[in-house]
Amino acid sequence: MSTDPQIHRAREVLLNAQSVSVLTGAGISAESGIPTFRDAGGIWENFDPEQVATPEAFARDPGFVWKWYADRMQQFRSSSPNRGHQSLAALEDRISEFRLVTQNIDNLHQLAGSRRITELHGNIWRTRCLGCGRKATLSEVPSDLPPKCSECGNMLRPDVVWFGEALETENIQQAEAACHAEVFIVAGTSGEVWPAAGFVHQARSHGAFVIEVNTQRTVLSDVTNMSLMGPCGEVLPQIIR
Numbered sequence: 001m002s003t004d005p006q007i008h009r010a011r012e013v014l015l016n017a018q019s020v021s022v023l024t025g026a027g028i029s030a031e032s033g034i035p036t037f038r039d040a041g042g043i044w045e046n047f048d049p050e051q052v053a054t055p056e057a058f059a060r061d062p063g064f065v066w067k068w069y070a071d072r073m074q075q076f077r078s079s080s081p082n083r084g085h086q087s088l089a090a091l092e093d094r095i096s097e098f099r100l101v102t103q104n105i106d107n108l109h110q111l112a113g114s115r116r117i118t119e120l121h122g123n124i125w126r127t128r129c130l131g132c133g134r135k136a137t138l139s140e141v142p143s144d145l146p147p148k149c150s151e152c153g154n155m156l157r158p159d160v161v162w163f164g165e166a167l168e169t170e171n172i173q174q175a176e177a178a179c180h181a182e183v184f185i186v187a188g189t190s191g192e193v194w195p196a197a198g199f200v201h202q203a204r205s206h207g208a209f210v211i212e213v214n215t216q217r218t219v220l221s222d223v224t225n226m227s228l229m230g231p232c233g234e235v236l237p238q239i240i241r
């Protein structure tokens with residue numbers, strides 16, 4: 001667990017910061033009951049990413065991939081933001097220059113009230129039409145899979161970024177701008193996925209004070225100024241008074 005002096009130091013740093021950016025991963029949603037990818041019992045223990053999170057997998061069997069997402073949507077519907085998400089929303093209200101960059105697609109940051117969000121990997125409740133390219137937001141879990149476009153009748157895909165797919169340029173630009181903040185918090189991510197993990201390295205190289213919040217050490221821990229060991233739902237409320 002992180003020590004009080006570390007918590008106190010992190011709180012001081014945040015109190016004096018004019019600009020703060022945050023990068024979050026699946027770990028911040030763990031206390032909302034959503035399994036992470038690479039922890040024990042994680043998603044990749046039961047599913048091979050190549051079978052469900054690549055454009056090839058979708059081309060091969062869109063119904064199977066949509067079933068995987070529909071099941072996750074059901075789970076997300078019964079999950080609500082935890083104190084970790086809520087603390088970041090409160091921090092945003094206090095800091096004039098704030099950006100939340102998330103790898104998560106579960107929409108919990110939005111539900112917690114965060115506004116200046118960059119969704120690096122998209123959002124599970126948004127679809128994109130393979131025919132006309134139209135984006136739409138689903139209000140409920142689709143029943144007949146794969147869903148069809150109400151405009152042109154073509155197949156819809158989840159508006160998420162799969163392995164091997166490029167992130168949207170605008171999101172990369174927003175994330176790169178976020179790396180110029182005085183303080184960069186990286187919370188609940190294993191740092192395994194690129195280019196998301198690379199933004200932590202960029203922030204450090206720009207001279208940011210990098211604070212990690214995680215239940216265990218990660219490949220990013222050596223890139224940080226401070227690594228606070230503990231769950232997001234406990235540590236973030238302590239450092240964001």
Ligand code: BV8
Pocket residue numbers: 024025026027028030031036037038039042053103104105121160161162163164165166167187188189190191192193194195213214215216218230231232233
């Ligand atoms: C791309 C889909 C190129 C949506 C996801 C180098 C450079 C560039 C690319 C690569 C590269 N090396 C390899 C690549 C390819 C690949 C990649 O990174 N592979 C990895 C696995 C090696 N990257 C890509 O393919 C990316 N695309 O680069 O395209 C390109 C360029 C031009 C033109 C064409 C192509 C696309 C990556 C996006 C993939 N999509 N998701 C979905 O279905 O969710 S990634 C997936 O992993 C999720 O988005 C997830 O958020 C993300 C990262 O995982 P984490 O969030 O970190 O979750 P994880 O389980 O790993 O860790 C949880 C952590 O939380 C742990 O550390 C744990 O200790 C901690 N924790 C647990 N509980 C708590 C906690 N911490 C605090 N509190 C708790 N309570």
Ligand code: ZN
Pocket residue numbers: 129130131132133134149150151152153154
């Ligand atoms: Zn369409």
